[in-house]
Each structure stands twice: as C-alpha cells, then as structure tokens.
Amino acid sequence: MNDRRAFEAIYRKHWSQLMISAYNVLEDREVCRDILQDVFTDLWVRRRTTFIDSLPSYLKVAVRNKVFKQLRKGYLSRKHLDSLEKISFSNATEDLVNFNQMKESYEKSLAELPEKCKEIFLLRRVEQLSVKEIAEKLFISPKTVENQITKAQKLLRSKMDGVLLVFIMMYLI
Numbered sequence: 673m674n675d676r677r678a679f680e681a682i683y684r685k686h687w688s689q690l691m692i693s694a695y696n697v698l699e700d701r702e703v704c705r706d707i708l709q710d711v712f713t714d715l716w717v718r719r720r721t722t723f724i725d726s727l728p729s730y731l732k733v734a735v736r737n738k739v740f741k742q743l744r745k746g747y748l749s750r751k752h753l754d755s756l757e758k759i760s761f762s763n764a765t766e767d768l769v770n771f772n773q774m775k776e777s778y779e780k781s782l783a784e785l786p787e788k789c790k791e792i793f794l795l796r797r798v799e800q801l802s803v804k805e806i807a808e809k810l811f812i813s814p815k816t817v818e819n820q821i822t823k824a825q826k827l828l829r830s831k832m833d834g835v836l837l838v839f840i841m842m843y844l845i
Contacts, residue, residue, distance in 0.1 A: 679716055682727065687712075690735045697739050707738040744829075781831040785824055792817055793824035 687708060694704040711734045724730045782790060795801045795809070796817075803821075807814040 675719060679712075679719070682715075683712055686728065686731050690731055693732065694735055694739050698742060703742060707735060707742065710738060711735055777831075778828070781828050784831070785827055789820045789824050789827075792820040796821050 690708055690711070691704055694707050695701065698704055698707075711731065714734070715731070782793075785793065792806055792810070795806045796803070801809070803814050803817045806812075806817045810817075
C-alpha cells in the first residue's frame with residue numbers, strides 16, 4: 673500500500689471521531705475543520721520523519737492540543753472549561769484531576785481580578801453581552817469596557833500561562 677492510500681485510509685477512519693471531540697469543545701464546525709486539516713497535514717508532512725507508537729493516541733493528543741491553542745487564542749469561558757470534560761482522555765481519572773486543578777486555577781485567577789474588571793469580563797465572556805450592552809448596563813463608556821476586558825485577559829493569561837503549559841506538557845510526554 674502506498675503512502676497516499678494509507679493516509680486516505682487513516683483520514684477516513686479517524687476524521688469523524690476527531691471532529692466530534694473538537695466540536696464538543698469549540699462548537700464551531702469551521703474552526704474544527706481547520707484544526708483537523710492542520711493535524712492531518714502535519715501527519716502527512718512528518719510521515720517519514722516521525723515515529724508514532726499509537727496513531728489514535730497521537731491524533732487525539734494533536735487535536736486536543738490544537739483545541740487548547742484555539743481556546744487560548746480566544747478566551748476561556750466557564751462554558752468552555754466545563755465542556756473540556758467532554759474530551760475523552762486515555763487515563764480518565766488522572767486527567768480529570770489535572771483538569772480540575774486547571775479549572776480551580778482559572779477560577780482562583782478570576783477571583784483575583786479587580787472587582788469591576790471581573791464583572792465586565794464575566795458579562796462579556798459568560799453572559800455573552802456585547803461591549804455596547806455592557807457599557808449601557810454599567811453606565812460606562814464602551815472604551816472603558818474594552819480596556820477592562822483587555823486588562824482581564826492579560827491578567828488571566830499571565831496567571832494561567834504556567835498552569836496551561838504544565839497541563840499541555842503532561843500530554844505531550
């Protein structure tokens with residue numbers, strides 16, 4: 673069997689399950705398709721240089737890492753953190769403990785935000801209000817809302833970077 677036919681067989685066998693895993697977290701078909709495209713493109717490019725012990729595990733971890741990267745690009749809302757539990761892990765007990773530690777760290781970091789900053793961030797990310805709606809609700813300017821959201825994101829990223837790095841590295845080794 674040549675490389676191309678083997679790759680097509682792998683793609684057909686694993687694509688739908690990987691798509692479901694990514695979609696359960698991101699709930700955006702286009703982003704999930706892009707993630708799968710990246711994972712399978714990378715697999716094709718590295719087909720002769722990378723030794724893969726377990727292809728299903730490799731693909732799951734690759735998709736999971738891309739999903740985490742996508743979440744970090746955007747935001748980590750409570751909804752997304754809760755839906756991370758839907759990703760199937762190879763060692764569910766250990767992974768659930770690690771996930772809960774990451775979730776606790778996120779909630780602790782969120783609690784440490786200045787009160788007004790946290791309120792605005794939660795209105796935007798949890799309640800999904802627009803900048804304009806938040807400004808009207810709190811009687812402040814839209815620019816103040818944007819500044820507070822940016823401040824919250826920077827603070828959360830700075831506090832969470834270490835936790836996310838450790839969490840992700842645990843699954844790459």
